[in-house]
Amino acid sequence: MTLRVYNTLKGDKEDFIPIQKDKVTMYVCGPTVYDTSHIGHARSVVVFDMIYRWLMKHEYEVCYVRNFTDVDDKIINKANETGEECLAITEKYIKEFHDEMDALNVLRPTIEPKATEHITHIIKFIQQLIESGKAYHVGGGDVYFSIDSFDEYGKLSGRNPDDMRAGARIAVDEKKRNPLDFTLWKPAKEGEPYWESPWGNGRPGWHIECSAMSHEYLGKSFDIHGGGKDLIFPHHENEIAQSEAAFNQLYVKYWIHNGFVDINNEKMSKSLGNFTMIKEVLEKYFPEVIRMFLLSKHYRSPIDYNEDSMKEVSTGLDRIYAFLERIQAAGIQAEGVDPGPTWQDFAEAMDDDFNSARGIAAVFETVKKGNKLMDDAAGEALNDADVRTLGQMANDIKEISGILGIFLLDPTEYFRTKKEKGMAADAIDPQQIDALIEERAQARKDKNFARADEIRDQLQAMNITLEDGPGGTTWKFE
């Protein structure tokens, strides 16, 4: 099976053929660590985590680099506002980021470099650009990249520099030769953090760190570079300019960009005050519900975060777990089976530009088929063929969960945790529930259905749904 990937550079899907056989080099732009991460950061990270897992499933040896931008105006501003040291701020948010990503079951990348730990490399990179005439140093200490020195400027974003009326929205810096020239190094003001350089004390511009760090860990050319759609211009365009100007060879083979998360059909923005943080979402929903939501739509499309969608995803996840629990209860073994049609469908979807939405649909189809198989047996022992089919289904779903990072808990454990969480939130006493269920069982035995239904209604009002099965009554928290 051939993996096909949508490449922003080509504006089309292409067969994925890495530079080196059996090895994939991937760089994804990580967060600027000056504030709490929001659901949009989570999408990018979860999407590339899925891509990372799928590449490994293809038996590639993947070197996955995701950076932390830990030197930046926003961090300095935050330090000025709070009086904290920059380092204290960045450390705090890196830890928070890691904790939240762990909660979302995101694998750690191979390397997580920080800009501040690569200043020497960045300076060398800038020097090289100046020496070859691609960058220039102006009075005051700024170093700019000259976009006129790079013929292909604009090839990623499909922009023509002449068409971009620079200065329309931001004042043009007089010192720049071309208004679109961008900063490689900027001088430090009084009290700002700085590093010594041939151009005086200062700090790197934003774009150069990614060129320098990706070069250090992945080489002059590498396979995949990812990030949010908004980074296409100017960030990634500028990275291409710097790296290709410096090394005269293709910087990145495949550019992958994920779409945005909207909140109730509006863009997340400070002015609307609708920044939705990962920690808020984690308080409200199971981590797997969040992950499943983020993967429920194709990664390049926008996705809308709202209560209804989250509830819908949650219901769907329950359904899958209920199926897994049912399989487990039937004593079906999922071990040591060859991949079946579910896996086939899933793999096909994933190979088509990481179509997790279609992959999840394949799981639901299997749940339906598997449930039907067990329903049809209607209490009779399942025949050998059915047992094998169901085992294969369970096995395929397990394999899929390893890629999507969802429904990988033990189903009984999942429902138990969900119950406990619900009870804790609503301060419900399980003993009281059990007592009511017992009373209802007695009422039913006595054919006192009025009382039995009254109890059921009472529990329903507490968001508890009863299920009468052959083995007695169980309950679920909605």
Add this chain to the structure above:
RNA sequence: GGCGGCUUGGCCAAGGGGUAAGGCAACGGCCUGCAAAGCCGUUAUUCUCCGGUUCAAAUCCGGAAGCCGCCUCCA
């Protein structure tokens, strides 16, 4: 002003030349004391609109409308 994207049933959402996946919701049925869960069935002769290419278009081409994003920090 420049560049890019989107428009599929009540809602969410795949598909992207060969006759409309999946989820949620709703309704009907089986099951149940009644429910819940599960299963079955129903809900798009049709994919924003108008032209064109083709034996064949939701899918390709041209045009229109609406929505959205980027061009400033942004995942």
